[in-house]
Amino acid sequence: MWHSIVSYASLQARPEYGFTLTRGWDTKQGLVVLYAEQVYAYENSCPHQQVALNWSPHTFLDPNHEFIQCSMHGAWFQPDTGLCVRGPCLHRQLRSFPVRIQQDQIQVWFEFN
Template sequence: MSATTDAIAHLADLGDSASLGVRLPDGRDALLVRVHGRVSAFENRCPHQGVPLEAEPDRFLEAGGELIQCAMHGALFLPEGGECVFGPCQGEHLRQISVSVDEGGGIHLAGE
């Protein structure tokens, strides 16, 4: 596969909100966030009740743009590893998905 066809997204897709919902090739819903220049990916599923994190499409970060937020109960997660630092699932983690960014800005599942 070429680098352009296997990308799940592109840095430009993250836009102003620095977050994006994507559907992975295996059918899972995921979220991408860019905080302090680092791109992280997680399954779009809160560990508290298994619900999607966003209330509006592609809105996964809290107002300050530093933490991932679950719209259902306000839980806050660190973008570095998905640990819940506030809310009903404190201490639990989002399921992280390994991604890499190529020189052209394409975001790929790691290992592909």
Template sequence: MKFLCTGSELADSSSRGFDLDGQKLFAVRRAGQVYVYINRCPHRGVGLEWTPDQFLDPSNSLIQCATHGALFLIEDGECVAGPCAGQSLTTVESREDDQGIWINL
């Protein structure tokens, strides 16, 4: 397991990008739960963020690709609208403890 960040560095209903050993990732916290994905849209293979750490749509309820507007469920990364509908983001196994958020990469 690799350390990603402390729990307080990822507020609820927010997202944050990371570069760990050259692998671009992002994490989203929703309702206290953390979800981590590889930062690559299944449609074009590009990063998803609008600006640094901005991976969510304006309502903070879906992950949104800045390039084509594809929308993904936060809970499982499934694309529910856009050019890659039916495809999914690549999930990164994670866990959170008192020290922070850890990933299995």
């Protein structure tokens, strides 16, 4: 099902946003980024250690807003593909969510099992 995450206007003001989806005891963490005027959504889980990429809420991009960054190891992931281009998970990829914009809301598709 589609989940509303944040407004597009908010993402234009700050191009990164973390979220947690919950159903009962199940949770799924993710992030959305605005990059080159496109919205991308990924699981907030590094492909090599399955830990969250951020230390502080809603902070995922490097200072230049060019890459999604693992705050633990400084690894870089391309915002438009999720591909790791630097760091211990080189050539591995963040898992993406389908994403859409509906009436100024960023929505991601995720189905709990």
